[in-house]
Amino acid sequence: MNGLTALSDVTEAGRPSQRHLTDCSWPQARRAARLAGRRPLPAIEAALADALGHTLAVPLAALTDLPAFDTSAMDGWAVSGPGPWRTVGRVLAGQPCAPIADGEAVEIATGAQLPPGATAVLRREHGRTVPDGGAPAAVATATGQGLGPGLLHALGTGSVPPGQDVRPRGQECRRGEPLLPAGTPVTPAVLGLAAACGHDRLTVHRRPTVELLVLGDELVDSGLPSAGLVRDALGPLLPPWLHAAGAELIGRRHVRDDFGLLRDAVRHSPADVVVTTGGTAAGPVDFLHEALAAAGGRLLVDGVAVRPGHPMLLAELPGGRHLVGLPGNPLAAVAGAVTLALPLLHALSGRPAPEARPETAAVVLPGHPADTRLLPVVRGERGVLPLAFDGPAMLRGLALAEALAVVPPGGLPAGAGVELLATP
Ligand SMILES: Nc1nc2c(c(=O)[nH]1)N[C@H]1C(S)=C(S)[C@@H](COP(=O)(O)OP(=O)(O)OC[C@H]3O[C@@H](n4cnc5c(N)ncnc54)[C@H](O)[C@@H]3O)O[C@H]1N2
Numbered sequence: 001m002n003g004l005t006a007l008s009d010v011t012e013a014g015r016p017s018q019r020h021l022t023d024c025s026w027p028q029a030r031r032a033a034r035l036a037g038r039r040p041l042p043a044i045e046a047a048l049a050d051a052l053g054h055t056l057a058v059p060l061a062a063l064t065d066l067p068a069f070d071t072s073a074m075d076g077w078a079v080s081g082p083g084p085w086r087t088v089g090r091v092l093a094g095q096p097c098a099p100i101a102d103g104e105a106v107e108i109a110t111g112a113q114l115p116p117g118a119t120a121v122l123r124r125e126h127g128r129t130v131p132d133g134g135a136p137a138a139v140a141t142a143t144g145q146g147l148g149p150g151l152l153h154a155l156g157t158g159s160v161p162p163g164q165d166v167r168p169r170g171q172e173c174r175r176g177e178p179l180l181p182a183g184t185p186v187t188p189a190v191l192g193l194a195a196a197c198g199h200d201r202l203t204v205h206r207r208p209t210v211e212l213l214v215l216g217d218e219l220v221d222s223g224l225p226s227a228g229l230v231r232d233a234l235g236p237l238l239p240p241w242l243h244a245a246g247a248e249l250i251g252r253r254h255v256r257d258d259f260g261l262l263r264d265a266v267r268h269s270p271a272d273v274v275v276t277t278g279g280t281a282a283g284p285v286d287f288l289h290e291a292l293a294a295a296g297g298r299l300l301v302d303g304v305a306v307r308p309g310h311p312m313l314l315a316e317l318p319g320g321r322h323l324v325g326l327p328g329n330p331l332a333a334v335a336g337a338v339t340l341a342l343p344l345l346h347a348l349s350g351r352p353a354p355e356a357r358p359e360t361a362a363v364v365l366p367g368h369p370a371d372t373r374l375l376p377v378v379r380g381e382r383g384v385l386p387l388a389f390d391g392p393a394m395l396r397g398l399a400l401a402e403a404l405a406v407v408p409p410g411g412l413p414a415g416a417g418v419e420l421l422a423t424p
Pocket residue numbers: 214215216218219230231232233234235277278279280281282283286308309310311326327328329330332392
């Protein structure tokens with residue numbers, strides 16, 4: 001089947017075909033991966049402390065007005081009506097407060113509840129008090145000078161506009177107001193907002209579990225590579241990246257080049273998504289296709305017209321699990337992850353597909369005649385610039401890159417729009 005025929009088989013709206021995509025185009029492969037995860041994992045209730053990195057399964061709505069009461073935005077005095085004012089007490093943050101009447105003021109701290117009847121806040125540095133019936137006191141200072149009881153005057157105009165330095169109740173949101181849509185990743189900022197508006201728990205999608213199987217007898221995981229051995233670059237690279245994409249890493253194993261070991265590792269993995277590295281091509285010990293078949297896997301994508309990374313694959317495993325086969329060459333594996341693993345994990349986590357926001361190519365971005373290219377790039381003053389050391393086996397360009405540019409077949413001229421993907 002060629003890529004064009006397969007296009008009609010995989011759409012966001014439709015069901016995936018029973019046939020699989022062989023050497024399909026890069027956009028088709030990415031769509032197929034999202035479609036494979038079209039049923040997000042079930043919603044669970046998580047305490048705020050456990051919700052980081054999950055994805056909201058329902059919109060986040062405020063449980064209270066924010067602020068929940070009229071609040072002083074500054075240290076100074078809450079005043080009622082036009083000045084001067086008779087000072088009648090003090091209210092600190094967290095304390096209840098009594099009403100004040102026209103012509104009265106209370107000393108107030110930032111964040112304290114504004115007393116009923118107060119019309120504005122006079123900043124400490126903008127007022128001074130004079131003792132009742134006495135001579136004017138010093139201008140109020142940070143040391144508290146001039147804050148004693150007495151008559152309070154506003155410096156300058158002698159007045160303070162109504163509402164000045166007051167954060168009115170509900171200024172940020174009203175109780176019940178939706179603040180964030182379902183599908184939002186729970187970041188530290190989301191946790192803070194959720195707490196501020198009264199939540200102790202969040203309804204989030206269960207994270208897809210991932211097991212990483214790193215294949216290859218030649219790989220070592222410490223020290224200097226020698227005598228044909230190679231340091232495993234993907235064991236360190238992939239887990240934190242997949243975790244940031246919404247996954248829960250439940251295991252990382254080095255699997256030797258042995259058909260039976262690989263078949264059993266795939267067959268018995270409890271993960272929602274098994275991610276393998278290496279073994280995708282046609283070498284003498286590239287057993288992934290055979291192991292997949294023996295483990296009951298069904299290919300959804302087998303090869304993608306993209307450089308690097310073209311032998312990448314995606315399969316469905318018994319029990320509704322999936323397998324993403326990343327090529328062994330490290331930059332090719334990264335290309336496989338952005339094409340297949342991340343869209344699948346995002347979809348399973350309940351996250352929407354990120355919107356493409358094209359940027360401008362500063363120079364010609366060289367392409368492959370027939371395949372999409374994924375190029376490590378940086379943003380320069382005049383637009384996107386490619387980096388050197390972009391070979392499939394290299395990570396040097398990627399480590400300097402701000403993004404991977406999606407360069408369609410044939411390349412892009414300077415000034416053209418180019419889609420950028422986040423790098424690990
Ligand atoms: N006859 C053909 N040979 C190859 C083809 C092809 O179409 N026909 N495709 C090439 C392409 S493109 C790629 S990419 C690789 C993919 O190979 P595999 O997925 O089978 O990966 P391996 O053979 O296991 O390894 C390839 C390469 O990467 C190194 N490697 C593997 N894992 C790691 C790791 N975790 N960290 C660092 N380096 C790793 C491995 O030592 C090899 O050098 O196949 C081409 N061949």
